[in-house]
Amino acid sequence: MKPSVIFAGTPDFAAAALDAIVAAGFDVPLVLTQPDRPCGRGLKLQPSAVKKAALAHGLTVIQPSTLKTAEAQAVLQEQNADVMVVAAYGLLLPQAVLDIPRYGCLNIHASLLPRWRGAAPIQRAIEAGDQETGVCIMQMDAGLDTGAVISRHIYTINSDDTAAEVHDALMHLGANAIVADLQQITRLQPTAQSETGVTYARKLSKAEAQINWTRPATEIARKIRAFNPVPGAWTVWQDKPLKIWRAQVTSHTGTPGTVLHSNEHELIIACGCGAISIEEVQKAGSKAMPVTAFQAGNTLQQGIVLASAESNA
Known part of the structure; x- marks a missing residue:
């Protein structure tokens, strides 16, 4: 008999898992997600991806601001569920909830634990130059991603993968993995995480996304990939942010931040070691565009030196 599943999650990553659980025939008596948030120019309240998916499946949704209250915990108790699945939910689960x-x-969890516990595992893996990442299904405890691991599923990071592309790959990997583990819920054998190799994936900030041109080209290229699509790696041009969405490492050399080559087909900027060839950019107030389109109307002339974020060294 298939277990009944309470589901808790918020973004697309979690919605894919909910869709897979429902498609596999599991009973989902209750879905938890973050409260609706203001979004867009009009700041209208928008439901989360999980709420949209749950309502499309005709599931009951609640949106508590905390799970620490007796009232919220009583609602969970009433479901008499076999298991609770959590994916990028955004709220802490107190021990009282973990025990229900x-x-x-x-x-x-979107990493190969114990590497990259925390908030931004996909981005930090790319930024650090990891050659592989993946998804772990974990038995939750009161710690920050410290629970025993039930299953590990590896994804090889391609040399041009952005965070968005790795996210989508892990989203589908995680959805399939949780269904497989739920199907054998009574036979699962969690393995305690090693205390060796623990790293923490701290939250992303716009400030750290500013490019420090004194860093090596390989490092800058990884940062560009890691911060695509959020918050977007950026530099300063004409006193305004210029986001760089895609770039490749080249063997050119020069003073860091200097535009070495600039024509209608290429834009090459020197780094601390090597250089990068820009492929896609976005100026302030505009949409992202290929470098050929950008160069047609906003040419960065050869010899211009872009501002560098020295504090990000």
Whole structure:
């Protein structure tokens, strides 16, 4: 008999898992997601991706601001569920909640634990130059991604993968993985995480996304990929932010931040070691565009030196 599943999640990454769980025939008596948030120019309240998916499936949705209250915990108790699946939910689960489901709470985490515990595992893996990442299904405990691992699923990071592309790959990997583990819920054998190799994936900030041109080209190229699509790696041009969405490492050399080559087909900027060839950019107040389109009307002349974020060294 398939277990009944309470589901808790918020963004697209979680919605894919909910869709897969429902498609596999599991009973989902309750879905938890973050409260609707203001979005867009009109700041209208928008439901999360998980709320949209749940309502499309005809599921019951609640949006508590905390799970620490007796009222919220009572609602979960009433479901008499076998297991709770959590994916990018955004709220802490107190021990009282972790203890409610018969088989505890399972988390879909987008890294190969214990590497990259925390908020931004996909971005930090790319930024650090990891050659592989993946998804772990984890038995949750009260710590920050410290629970025992039920299953590990590896993804090889391609040399041109952006965070968006790795996110989408892990989203589908995680959805398939949680369904497979739920199907054998009574036979799962979690393995405690090693305390060796623990790293923390701190939250992203716009400030750290500013490019420090004194850093090596390989490092800058990784940062550009890691911060695509959020918050976007950027530099300063004409006293305004210029986002760089895609770039490749080249063997050119020069003073860091200097435009070495500039024509209608290429834009090459020197770094601390090597250089990068820009492929896609976005100036303030405009949309992202290929460098050929940008160069047609906004040419960065050879010899211009772009501002560098020395504090990001």
